[in-house]
Amino acid sequence: MVFSLILASGVLNLHNNNFVIEEELRSISAITTREISKNASDRFKSVASAIMPTVFYGTFDTNKDISGVWNDVWEEHTAGSSAAVKLYAPEIVDQLSKQLKSASWNAKKQSAMALKAMSEVKGMFSHGQVSLEAITKTAISLTLLFLT
Numbered sequence: 001m002v003f004s005l006i007l008a009s010g011v012l013n014l015h016n017n018n019f020v021i022e023e024e025l026r027s028i029s030a031i032t033t034r035e036i037s038k039n040a041s042d043r044f045k046s047v048a049s050a051i052m053p054t055v056f057y058g059t060f061d062t063n064k065d066i067s068g069v070w071n072d073v074w075e076e077h078t079a080g081s082s083a084a085v086k087l088y089a090p091e092i093v094d095q096l097s098k099q100l101k102s103a104s105w106n107a108k109k110q111s112a113m114a115l116k117a118m119s120e121v122k123g124m125f126s127h128g129q130v131s132l133e134a135i136t137k138t139a140i141s142l143t144l145l146f147l148t
Contacts, residue, residue: 030069
């Protein structure tokens with residue numbers, strides 16, 4: 001369980017390295033997460049709220065091979081359901097907000113794509129899954145991102 005939490009928190013900082021190392025680390029993290037989810041699914045489920053936001057973020061990776069691995073994990077544990085996006089919405093928005101502040105343009109782009117997908121989930125923002133304050137802060141971050 002501790003390893004899973006370390007993995008989940010480590011993935012959040014992958015965009016702080018140069019591109020080659022960054023891509024290798026993203027790939028390793030995706031594959032490791034997939035293997036843990038397959039071979040220790042009970043442990044994986046016990047820390048899902050810490051890992052699934054990273055999995056969702058990973059599904060928007062610009063490298064199709066890497067995003068495919070993350071998609072496998074997402075599908076395995078959510079059946080691709082929009083209900084899962086709603087369930088983990090606060091954690092996902094928190095993670096994406098942090099990635100929008102990254103020095104990596106790829107991290108920012110990936111976060112923007114994930115936020116766009118979240119906005120398309122029916123009823124996402126009408127039932128209080130994510131606070132108006134969090135949405136506003138994220139929208140401001142995105143606006144500032146494209147103005148600078």
